[in-house]
Amino acid sequence: MSSQYDVLVLGGSGVDTIVYVPELPLPYADSYMIRPGIETRAGQTGDFVALGLSALGLRTHHLDMIGDDPSGDLVRAFHRDRGIDFTEVPLPGGTKRAVNLVGPDGRRLSLYDDSRSRESDRLPEEVVRSLASVSRHAHVSLTYPCAFTLPLLREAGLTISTDLHDWDGENPYHEPFALGADIVFVSTTALSDPERTMRLILERGRAGIVVATAGAEGAYVLTGDGLVHVPTVAPRAPVIDSNGAGDAFAAGFLFGRLTGESLDRCALYGAVAGAYACTVPATGSDAIDHAGLLEEVAALTGSAAPGGEAERAGSVAGRTRPLARPPVTGPRT
Incomplete structure (x- = not known):
């Protein structure tokens, strides 16, 4: 019997207030x-x-x-208007909110309203089990109630992915997600030694694939076969905002994985989708579609220019650049 859904996404709904600022960090002033x-x-x-x-x-x-609440109405409309099936569970503290300060170069600073979450927040087990039973894969957001769904998803036999975002490699809150998923995405932004953290996830947890996004440095994919560097893809339009670039990379990568593509092709899909997201203003909600992704990939792989397929790094030293923290510009998770 085929599944009704390819992917069950858990958590990560909310509303952002976008504020464009003249620079980041924003110098103190009485008003702007x-x-x-x-x-x-x-x-x-x-x-x-x-x-x-x-x-x-x-x-x-x-x-x-x-x-x-009105913020919840915006979330409902977001899914309804885009034809995305959405099951909502009441959140007593109100819909999650954040303020994103966006600089002229597309970098962002997010301020999350932490007052909305409560210790008792849970996604009902029966709802999780029901949706898991008709899904192939689960992508679990890094929000508190989702940690309790990981055993249920594994019990249902789903493969699981998660995004640790700007984890520092130490905060214990992230560990259930880092060690409980089959595919782990993480940004290198706060990691002092990204490769060490990636290897610890691979060695200690369930993951067979760990992906570290590194802004203008591209991304890195670690498996039992070694480390792969994923070059950046130049967007076809000007870079105006990095909001959602990491989410787009994850979506592109998972699309490749769930359609049976090679690891190199999954990484390329992620890079193309992430680059596209950087051309979309934070006030908009747009994503590259299937035709656009395949067209861009065909253009890249059909030319002799570098940056098409991922550059594979084996055990020979020097075959890839060192995995380091990214510069302050470029896509962020």
């Missing part, structure tokens, strides 16, 4: 005049992963807790 303005829209990590997967043609269902 902001253009093109300040806008509140639905879309946090789980929303954008679900959007990216759905735009690429994967049958996607999103499950999360949201409030009975």
Whole structure:
């Protein structure tokens, strides 16, 4: 019997208020005049992963807790307007919110409202089990209630992915996610030794694939066969915003994985999707579609220019650049 859904996305719904600032860090001043303005829209990590997967043609269902409030209405409309199936569970503290300060170069600083979460927040087991039973894969967002779903998803036999975002490699909150997923995404932003952290995840947890996104340095993929460097892909339009680039990379990578592509091709899909996301303003909610992804990949792999397929690094020293923290510009998770 075939599954009803290719991917069940858990958690990560919320609303962002986007503020464009003249520079980051923002120097203290009594006031700033902001253009093109300040806008509140639905879309946090789980929303954008679900959007990216759905735009690429994967049958996607999103499950999360949201409030009975105007912010929740924006989240509901986000899914309804894009045809993404969404199951909501009441969140007593209200829909999650954040403020994103976005600089002229597309970098962002996110301020998360931590008052919305409560110790008792849970996704009901029966709902998780029911949706897991008709899904092939689960992508688990790094939100508190989702940690309790990991055993249920494994029990259902699903493969699992997660995104640790800007984990520092030490915070114990992230460990259940890092060690409980088959595919782990993480940003190198806060990692002092990214390769060491990646190898620890591979050695200690369930993961067979660990992906570290590194901004302008591209990304790195670690498996039991070694380390792979994924070069950046130059966007076809100007880079204006890094919001959602990591979520788009994850969606592109998972699309390749779930459609049976090679690891190199999965990584290339992720790089193309992430680059596209950097051309979309934070106030918009757009993702590369299936036709656009394949067209861009064909253009890249059909030319002699570097940056097409991933550069494989084996055990021979010097076959790839050192895995280091990224510069301050470029896509972020």
